[in-house]
Amino acid sequence: MTGLLELLAQTTLAEWMRLSRWGYAIVNTLHVLGIALLVGAIIPLDVRLMGWRRDIELHKLAGLLQPIAITGLALAIAMGGLLFLADPVDYAAMPLFQLKLVFIGLALVNALALNLGPGLAGASAFYLVTAGAISMSLWLTTLGAGRLLAFVQ
Numbered sequence: 119m120t121g122l123l124e125l126l127a128q129t130t131l132a133e134w135m136r137l138s139r140w141g142y143a144i145v146n147t148l149h150v151l152g153i154a155l156l157v158g159a160i161i162p163l164d165v166r167l168m169g170w171r172r173d174i175e176l177h178k179l180a181g182l183l184q185p186i187a188i189t190g191l192a193l194a195i196a197m198g199g200l201l202f203l204a205d206p207v208d209y210a211a212m213p214l215f216q217l218k219l220v221f222i223g224l225a226l227v228n229a230l231a232l233n234l235g236p237g238l239a240g241a242s243a244f245y246l247v248t249a250g251a252i253s254m255s256l257w258l259t260t261l262g263a264g265r266l267l268a269f270v271q
């Protein structure tokens with residue numbers, strides 16, 4: 119595993135991430151943009167799942183917010199991968215980075231279990247409240263873990 123990470127660190131793209139000050143800055147900014155789209159869309163949806171503003175039709179709200187959240191997540195993952203490339207061996211060894219990836223994985227499992235399982239229409243009110251609360255906790259914890267990475271390095 120360490121061998122593979124060392125190979126990754128030697129790629130041209132990894133070198134560019136380490137040497138290009140503005141390249142790194144732009145990738146970092148796009149990572150933050152992805153996070154803003156993801157969290158900005160997912161929190162209102164989670165709050166609705168948890169039972170607030172039941173007067174807003176859940177399907178219509180999800181139809182608007184889910185594509186924005188998915189676009190943000192895709193951008194955050196792509197740009198996060200590039201940031202990781204700058205120092206793969208050290209990031210992979212950091213417990214906080216490992217935890218962040220676990221939180222992302224759990225949040226995805228939670229979202230997929232609801233959407234591929236009972237779905238918004240078929241899930242009980244208890245399921246929706248629980249899924250919303252788990253989603254909000256996991257994405258906010260992921261955001262906190264990501265921000266704290268810079269301080270524990």
Ligand code: HEM
Nearest residue numbers: 146153194195198199201202209257260261264265267268
């Ligand atoms: C597989 C996906 C992801 C990877 C590989 C990844 C990787 C990284 C890396 C390597 C950094 C730089 C840490 C440093 O400063 O040394 C970072 C920063 C950060 N990440 Fe991610 N990330 C991913 C997804 C996410 C998601 C989904 C969120 C939020 C929900 C997030 C939140 C953050 C935050 C808040 C920062 C700090 C940005 C800043 O203040 O400059 N990341 N990420």
